[in-house]
Amino acid sequence: MDKRRKKSLESFTNKNNIFFSNYDLLDTAFTHPTFVFENKGRSFESNQRLEFLGDAVLGMVVAQYLYEAFKQEPEGTLTKMRAAVVCESTLAKIARKLEIGQFLCLGKGEELTGGRDRNSSLADAFEALIGALYLDQGIQVVKKFLEDKLLNELDKYELGNYGDYKTMVQEIAQKICGENVTYHIISESGPDHNKQFQAGISLKNELLAVGLGSSKKEAEQAAAKKAYDSLNSKNKKYNGD
Structure with missing residues (x-):
């Protein structure tokens, strides 16, 4: 040095x-x-x-x-x-x-x-x-x-x-329909030093949300947050909250 x-x-x-x-x-x-x-x-x-x-x-x-x-x-x-x-x-x-x-x-x-x-x-x-x-x-x-x-x-x-939307969306999915959510990488772009990932989250083969991130984990968390917000809103309406 x-x-x-x-x-x-x-x-x-x-x-x-x-x-x-x-x-x-x-x-x-x-x-x-x-x-x-x-x-x-x-x-x-x-x-x-x-x-x-x-x-x-x-x-x-x-x-x-x-x-x-x-x-x-x-x-x-x-x-x-x-x-x-x-x-x-x-x-x-x-x-x-x-x-x-x-x-x-x-x-x-x-x-x-x-x-x-x-x-x-x-x-x-x-x-x-x-x-x-x-x-x-x-x-x-x-x-x-x-x-x-x-x-x-x-x-x-x-x-x-808690910030861990992957855990939170799994819990609410189980509560609503007793099923597990799944993740898949839809696309990745950019050079190796600056990758951009697009991840999807699905429930019962239905795409709930898509998220973007500079890593697969970050993209999945972004998708999980969107899915959690959507499912949580639907759950509240269903329960009359």
């Missing part, structure tokens, strides 16, 4: 009250796969492995926090709450507050198509940051960081709705 890059990363850590002994870990956390792809033959590693680790660490810390903070809630509710906290949109919001986007190393195509502010890129980088911080400083530092940056602001992320 050159001095200019390290100085840039130090400005990030100073601004966000983080300490790193090994700045190579932080550099990797902010290295998008497209940057590595466009620099073949050079010793760059993408943030995908750190993202994998960070996802697990983040899930564990959030689960413990919810377990201790919401003592009356059953397992099913806690699971939905955790899904809302660690979802892509929430993590991207936190990443924007930390201004992670300006420190990302991106491929040229990703840069030109808005990758620096793309939800998926920001959420992945945030998870990779957690993985890097865990390896460098340990779990207690990670817990403190997440408490300051994420957990203390949970009331801003609509936990009452």
